Amino acid sequence: MCRSRVTSWLRLYVSLVLGMAGALTEGNRTACHYQENDVTKPCELFHKIGCQNISYSPRTCEGRCELSKMNGQPYFYLTISTLFGREGFLGVKGTDDCWKFKVGNTSDHEKHVIMDLTFFPETSLKNVRIYRDGGRCDYLYSRSFLREPSDTRHADAPTQWQRIHQPWPRSPTLQKVLLLYSRDCPQFCEVARALGQLLQSFGNLKVLDPLQQNEMEQVSENISGWLTQHLQSPDVKLVIVVSEGAMVRQNALLNNQLVHNDEPHFLDPVFTLALQQMHERPQLGNDYKRIFPVRFEDFTPSEVSLSLIVPLKCYVLQRHLGKLIAELGQCNSAAEAGYEDIRRICPQEVSQLESAIRDMKSYCDDNPHYLKDHFSVVSR
Numbered sequence: 001m002c003r004s005r006v007t008s009w010l011r012l013y014v015s016l017v018l019g020m021a022g023a024l025t026e027g028n029r030t031a032c033h034y035q036e037n038d039v040t041k042p043c044e045l046f047h048k049i050g051c052q053n054i055s056y057s058p059r060t061c062e063g064r065c066e067l068s069k070m071n072g073q074p075y076f077y078l079t080i081s082t083l084f085g086r087e088g089f090l091g092v093k094g095t096d097d098c099w100k101f102k103v104g105n106t107s108d109h110e111k112h113v114i115m116d117l118t119f120f121p122e123t124s125l126k127n128v129r130i131y132r133d134g135g136r137c138d139y140l141y142s143r144s145f146l147r148e149p150s151d152t153r154h155a156d157a158p159t160q161w162q163r164i165h166q167p168w169p170r171s172p173t174l175q176k177v178l179l180l181y182s183r184d185c186p187q188f189c190e191v192a193r194a195l196g197q198l199l200q201s202f203g204n205l206k207v208l209d210p211l212q213q214n215e216m217e218q219v220s221e222n223i224s225g226w227l228t229q230h231l232q233s234p235d236v237k238l239v240i241v242v243s244e245g246a247m248v249r250q251n252a253l254l255n256n257q258l259v260h261n262d263e264p265h266f267l268d269p270v271f272t273l274a275l276q277q278m279h280e281r282p283q284l285g286n287d288y289k290r291i292f293p294v295r296f297e298d299f300t301p302s303e304v305s306l307s308l309i310v311p312l313k314c315y316v317l318q319r320h321l322g323k324l325i326a327e328l329g330q331c332n333s334a335a336e337a338g339y340e341d342i343r344r345i346c347p348q349e350v351s352q353l354e355s356a357i358r359d360m361k362s363y364c365d366d367n368p369h370y371l372k373d374h375f376s377v378v379s380r
Contacts, residue, residue: 176236177328179209182271183261184245185370187360191296192241194356195317198342198349199239205329208236210270223269231277231284237328240274240306242295242314244371247304250275252377260376278309285309292324298357299364318353 177199181192193209200207208230210219219226230236240246249272252259261268278285285291285308293306294315305311315324318339325342343350363370 174206175329176230176233177205177207178230178236178238179207179241180238180271180274181211181241182243182245182249183211183265183268184243185360185363185374187356187363188243188245191353191356191360194349194353195239195241195294198321198346198353199325199328201346201349205325211265211267216267219267219270223267224273227270227273228277231274234290237290237292238274239292239294239324239328240309242293242304242306243300244304245375246271246306248371248375248377250306250308253279256380257377258380260378262374262376275306275309282308288313292328294320294324296357296360299361318357 179192179196179199181189183189189211193212196207196209196212199205208215210216210226231238249259251257253272253275259272278291288310291310291313292315293310293313294317295302295304297316297319305314315321317324322338322342367373
């Protein structure tokens with residue numbers, strides 16, 4: 001996931017999958033995308049160049065490399081900031097082989113670049129170097145999220161996760177999380193609800209889902225008032241599920257259009273009103289400490305996003321589930337737990353989420369144009 005300390009920095013996010021054969025191929029196009037004039041375009045990868053031919057002055061590039069584990073497989077996530085300009089270089093310490101990549105034809109310094117690629121095999125991440133126009137990213141600090149191998153049949157979850165996973169008393173001082181999502185289809189709603197139940201199963205989170213029966217009556221009495229109260233409260237964190245339907249609703253809102261659903265619900269305005277308030281109050285829409293966009297990679301493409309709302313931040317699920325829970329609960333030490341740790345702690349909730357994801361993916365495969373069948377956009 002990406003974060004930026006200065007809004008003019010060009011962001012680069014590289015997902016490094018270990019254990020896969022193959023290296024970078026000159027001229028290869030991979031799953032690398034950037035935004036230009038609101039259009040998603042592929043990056044051009046890679047052109048090989050000798051590292052000694054790169055002009056640079058030694059300057060540290062802020063970055064982070066994280067190792068996680070999902071479904072028993074290790075993954076590296078490399079986050080780099082302060083990459084200015086249109087071009088960059090990827091290299092390895094001790095070699096003269098660098099790969100040049102190009103992300104666009106304009107001088108826009110605020111492009112958001114997401115890059116997924118197979119990395120150099122047998123290469124230590126401590127030797128990775130990222131070069132940029134006019135400067136060098138020195139050694140990126142790495143952070144391992146993978147514990148020492150152990151017998152998973154008897155492995156215990158980390159003690160810090162055991163500490164936060166407790167039955168919580170219903171207290172107003174607990175961390176509240178407002179779960180917002182578009183009603184794309186019944187299967188999608190089940191995924192969102194299963195996510196809410198999983199988050200709520202942890203000791204210091206209380207999830208508020210306005211579309212759930214236990215909240216519905218109170219919300220319906222005053223939709224705008226209920227929503228404003230929670231959006232304006234600094235003590236409430238917001239989890240927004242990014243989906244194709246959510247993007248349709250946002251685009252309609254920005255273009256002064258209306259979205260009609262063939263199966264309308266009286267609480268459909270909740271999501272649109274939330275987007276509207278975040279658009280009208282940039283201080284809220286850009287609050288990286290409170291807003292947590294999430295995207296389910298099994299059925300939502302990477303180019304689907306919500307502009308104007310913490311645009312450089314997104315948790316890809318289930319890959320970043322542990323990190324999401326830890327940051328929502330302000331328990332940073334818990335980030336060391338992986339997906340399998342979560343499964344051991346609350347197997348029922350994880351199983352329900354995985355089942356809902358499978359059902360949604362199957363529905364998408366059988367109905368690739370379901371959104372157009374259910375949604376229509378008209379002018380006001």
